[in-house]
Amino acid sequence: MDTEALLAEIRAAVLDGEPSLVKSLTEKALEAGLPALTIVSEGLTEGIRSVGVEFQKGSYFLPDLVRGAQSMEIGLEVLQPLLTGAGEEMPTHARVVLGTVHGDLHSIGKNIVAAMLKASGFAVDDLGVNVPVEVFVEKVRETEAGFLGLSALLTTTVHQQEAVIKALEAAGLRSKVKVLLGGAPIDQDWADRVGADGFAPDAARAVEVARELAGIR
Amino acid sequence: MTKVYTRMGDGHAVEMTVDEIRADILAGTEDAADRGKIPPLSEGERDYLLDLFTFEGKIVGVVPGDEVVLTDDGSVNALYGAQSSSGVGVPISRESAIRVYERAFAMDTMEVGHPDYSFKPVKPIIALELQAMESVLHTTIIPMYYGAMPNLALYARPDGPFGNPADLLPMGKIDEARSAQEEAAEASTRDMIYVGKRMAEVGADGFNFDTTASAGDAEFLATLNAVEELARTTDLSIEVGMAAEFVLGMHGKVTYDGVRLAGLYPHQQVKLVEKAGAHIFGPVVNTNTRRSTAWNVSRAVTFVKACSEAATIPVHANVGIGVGGVPMCETPPTSMVTRASVAMVTIGRVDGL
Structure with a gap:
């Protein structure tokens, strides 16, 4: 063959x-x-x-x-x-810190995004669900991740995404990490309003957005 | 420029120009046509909707002679339910509420349904439900259905004995998730048949499978199998109402009559419901809360029109909170409910609501 x-x-x-x-x-x-x-x-x-x-x-x-x-x-x-x-590097495009925001216990979508990102060559640090703002910030600082994925399924928890972005700014890390948002109530308008770098409505699109932001074909 | 008072999909009041409403009607029908691979509304139909949404009167109605039959799902809850359950908290029993709907509200049909409203929890209290049905049958004239939801999720852990696909899928256990759904579907079918046959024995006129396929394609299969058996063995009038416009592929591979159930839209769903032997189909089109009601109604009637054209059984579109173009809020404005209803009858060509 x-x-x-x-x-x-x-x-x-x-x-x-x-x-x-x-x-x-x-x-x-x-x-x-x-x-x-x-x-x-x-x-x-x-x-x-x-x-x-x-x-x-x-x-x-x-x-x-x-x-x-x-x-x-x-x-x-x-x-x-x-x-x-062979001395060749695995095509790990970037490191992604991922988690569901504080107050929100939904994991299905976030887990599938994690699986798809891993399968597409991204290194993923999955922090789980109900993740406090400061834990996201600390993990980004520790790993120097290029991406931070924030999942929120509830209209009552989406504001935590904004809180994380503000905390990254306060910690001087915002310019070093691209923030991607996901979750049922999230759309591009919300992502723009809170100053995120990207939004994806599903796991497949999340990979595409991450690849685009990482400059990968 | 003149502004028209209307509503968004979450019920929020908003003023829009006629041009904005016209553009939303076009965008709504195009969205449905694109997703469902069905024809969009014609220019004449869009103009009709524009007239409907720019008409200044609060409430609209169909012309005499175009009235349609009403079936219901759980509407007594609007009387005795709490506000958080979209009710007004009138202190009466469900049996009395049914009689009020018949005698005061002139409903064409009604249903008995337990507040829990799922078939699985009805099974252990079937004697109480039969008693309620008999009591209502003795004191009403209109056709009386028994209604509940298949609600396959109640069969998965921690609520039931089978594996939970929502846990298994993210863990990558696809085969286990599929097997669990297949087993749950079989149990669910048995329960629905059991409740249906008992209701038929006490003289119920009909049986309503409400919010079908809420847990995806396996739940749709469970329902179709139960419909088939009840249609074959009882005289019940069977109504199948859907949970959403699109059958989710939580299993992804289950079929009925050789057709894969995942991904079906209303005009495709109705053909399988007919095949199973049901007598009425209730399509659902979901409301987008961030779009105007004009956009939502235009989109909903596009789907429902295609469904009515494909159907050989009566189509009773779901027109309630968050479906059929109606805003998603606890007490939807009558202005928007009546506009959605008129559009469903006039353009959607439904036989009932």
């Missing part, structure tokens, strides 16, 4: 959410001599991007999204030691 056909199969297996098939195809691609980074960028990443497109079209749903992310992660697991061993 030629290498382009192999990459196409990897993309299709991620799109179909077939983790074990992705694993075997990734191993096969390595045996065929494909560079690990090529498998990541032209196989796995393109596959998970297609999953996001299908989700936004309404033909894929939450289970498909999670399964796609799992498939990509398995492929990355196969490649990671080889990439490290």
Whole structure:
């Protein structure tokens, strides 16, 4: 099988959410001599991007999204030691600190965003739910993360997103981190009003926005 | 420029120009057409809506002869429920409230429903519910339904015995989440059939599956299977009302009659409801609180018109708090409820509300 056909199969297996098939195809691609980074960028990443497109079209749903992310992660697991061993860096685009704001216990959307970001090569520090303002600020300072993702599902907790942004400003960290907002009551107007850098209505779009802000194709 | 007093989707009062309302009506129908892959409203239909929303009178109505039949879901709650439950707290029983609706409000049909309003908790108190149904049947004339919600979420832990997909999905346990939903759906179908057959035995005229598919596609499947059995074995008039305009794919793969349930819009939902044997379909179109009522009503009737055209059974659109173009607030303004209702009848071509 030629290498382009192999990459196409990897993309299709991620799109179909077939983790074990992705694993075997990734191993096969390595045996065929494909560079690990090529498998990541032209196989796995393109596959998970297609999953996001299908989700936004309404033909894929939450289970498909999670399964796609799992498939990509398995492929990355196969490649990671080889990439490290060869002195190549894993294509971790940026470090993301993520959490649901104080007073809000909702985790589903935030967890799926975390899984999708990880599958797309981002390093994620998930702080969980009901995270106090100062914990977000401290984690951003400690990790020097390039992104901070703030989730809020309740109209009564969305103001915590604004509080975190103000606390970042007060701590002198605002210019060093891009703040992304998500959650059912959130929209672009709100993100603009509180001075966030981006907003995403779903996990697939969150990855796209993070990639755009990170300057990744 | 003249401003028109109208409402936003959250009930907030707002003044808009005629041009702004016209633009919102166009944008609303285009949004529905884009999402549902259905035709947008014609220019004439949009002009009709513009007249409706710029008319200065507070309340509007259909022309004589165009009145439609009313079914309900839990409307007695508006009398005896607390304000936080959108009621006015009149101290009467639900049975009395039903009689008031028949005799004072001239309702065409009514339903008995427990305040808990889900089939699962009705099962252990079925004797009380049968007694309530009998009592009401003996003292009313209009057709009497029994109504409740399938509410599949009550079958998942911690409320029920099956795994909770909302926990399992984020953990990546897709197969487990799907199996849990399939098992819960089977249990739910059994419960709905049990309640339906008992109600039929005491003489209920109809059975209303309300807020169907609130937990997604597996709940829709559970309901369709229950409808099929009740339609086959009882004389109940069966109504299926939806929870939202779009069936969520919490499972993603369940099918009925070879059709994947996830992602269906009202004009597609109704065909499966018909196939299962139901007699009335209640489409739901959700209200966007940040858009004007004109935008919401235009969008809602676009979906419902496509549904009515596809249907061979009566369509009774849900026109209540937060659905069918009606603002999402505890006591929706009559000005907007009547405009949404007229639009549903005149443009949406519904058989009932």
